[in-house]
Amino acid sequence: MDPKCKFPTADEIDKLICAEIPDKETDLELYNIITECMIHGPCGAAYPSSPCMEEGSCSKFYPKQNFKTTSIDKEGYPVYRRRNDGRFIEKNGFKCDNRYVVPYNRFLLIKYHAQINVEWCNQTGTQEGQMNLQNENTPASKDEIQDYFDGRYVSVCEAMWRILAYPIHYRQTAVVPLTFHQEGKHPIYFREGESTQDVMDHDTLDESQFLALFELNKCNEEARNLLYEEIPSKFIWDGKEKVVFRRKTRAFAIGRINYVPPTIDDAYHLRILLNSVRGPTSFDHIKTVNGVIHKSYREACYALGLLDDDKEYIEGIKEAHFMFSAKFVRKMFVRMLLSAVLSAPHIVWEETWTMLSEDKLRRKRE
Ligand SMILES: [Zn+2]
Structure with missing residues (x-):
């Protein structure tokens, strides 16, 4: 961090954070807010039943000690100035002096007129900031589980990343896997124990992403001008509902036809054809070259000149x-x-x- 951006001295802390009772004569507005919101306790021996008391002492370590000046301790934590200047605020009949003042920032208190605890947190340890808004008519209740969830830890790395405005999410174009199959060989899903007849009666028997392509091409002219791999740029296949619908947004996706090794001869050549034939409406359509329906996908590949130079x-x-x-x-x-x-x-x-x-x-x- 640039040295100019650090708060290296106690003087700098004093400019932002105070833990003393202000002068009632010269700063009455702040004095009243401190009285109302920023005095801890009373607790300790005088009020052992205070909610902050744990095993006979204050869990927030009040009353603090008097210090003539602000300093920074060995761990890098600030020790705020709390002079023994004779000022006190009476609460429940108890005189709370500077040792009971919760550190505050004058600007924030005047602006929001609310309890706002301020801590200087420039040390290497982990810090947590909490803000709690509540209706003044509703008494505060301690919800430790909520407190736990409210604690949001931002690591040093993440903080720097955000300060320097580096991208948080890398967004990449979606790649849609495109399945295909030979005629009558699409996968069918059924539950264990179902009879053959039950399986044959399934509504989804004739549904597959690939068969939906044929149906789309039959009725949509725009789709007929596209290769299978280009379909996801304009259309979305809803695998759950088994329907294809037009993209409404400008979102974009790339299609990738599933890989098949050359050993699966028929499927391999079918895949080659899918990269050349636009708008197929049936399996025969894919095998048709110049009006001739070829017996195999491989023959159709040859007829199209796709295999002559071994390029595929x-x-x-x-x-x-x-x-x-x-x-x-x-x-x-x-x-x-x-x-x-x-x-x-x-x-x-x-x-x-x-x-x-x-x-x-x-x-x-x-
Ligand atoms: Zn206490």
Whole structure:
């Protein structure tokens, strides 16, 4: 902290906080507030039944000692000036002198005309500030549980973070996972013990996020112009109610179609098509290229020219490399070689060999 911003001396504390009875003649308004709100007790031997008394002494350590000047003790706590100047305020027939004054700030008391305890808290220990507003007609009642909840601890790090106005929340664009499945292969959820007929009778049998895409595309022109992964930017899928609805706010989300390895041939090629075909309304629609419904998704991929340059396989390796170990990605490459799906394996190798071998150097060093 900049030295100018610290309160390094007792003089500085005295300017802000006082623990003495003011002069009745020159500052009557403050004097009256102190009388009303800022005198602790009386307690101690004179009033052993005071609520602050615990095991024969005041739990708030009143009466304090007289001190001629304000100082700061070894732990960094302030010891306020409480001169023995003969001033006192009579409460319940007891003469309370400066030793019974709760530390206060004149400005705050005059402004709010209420009990406002002030503490100088520039030491390294933990401090807690409490404010308690209550109706003056309602007697104060001690609620320790509430007191506990009211105590809000702000650490030094958090305080600095907030003072310097650094962002508190990192907000990132929502990524919506998009599921898909082959025809008739969507997951069905049922409870243990349900009969086959019960399961077949479920209303949700024909519902899935992916099937809802077809329905949306059938009736919404805007959706038909979008790829599946672009749908979440304009529409929201409510998985509970099984409905898709238009985004009302300007909130934005990115869609990510679930990953499928090339070993699951049909699903893998279906996923490739979903990244190219806009607005599909059925499974056959996805397989249709130039008016021809192809037998498999793979054939449709070829018809669209998506597999000629092995680009999808290269992308597949890159994507897997992002998520899995180099060993896994190598196995994937070997499987591609063995299944003879690559038209130019050496090009795939040249594009991906650094990913396929990234752990080799490290392993050799070990
Ligand atoms: Zn007390």
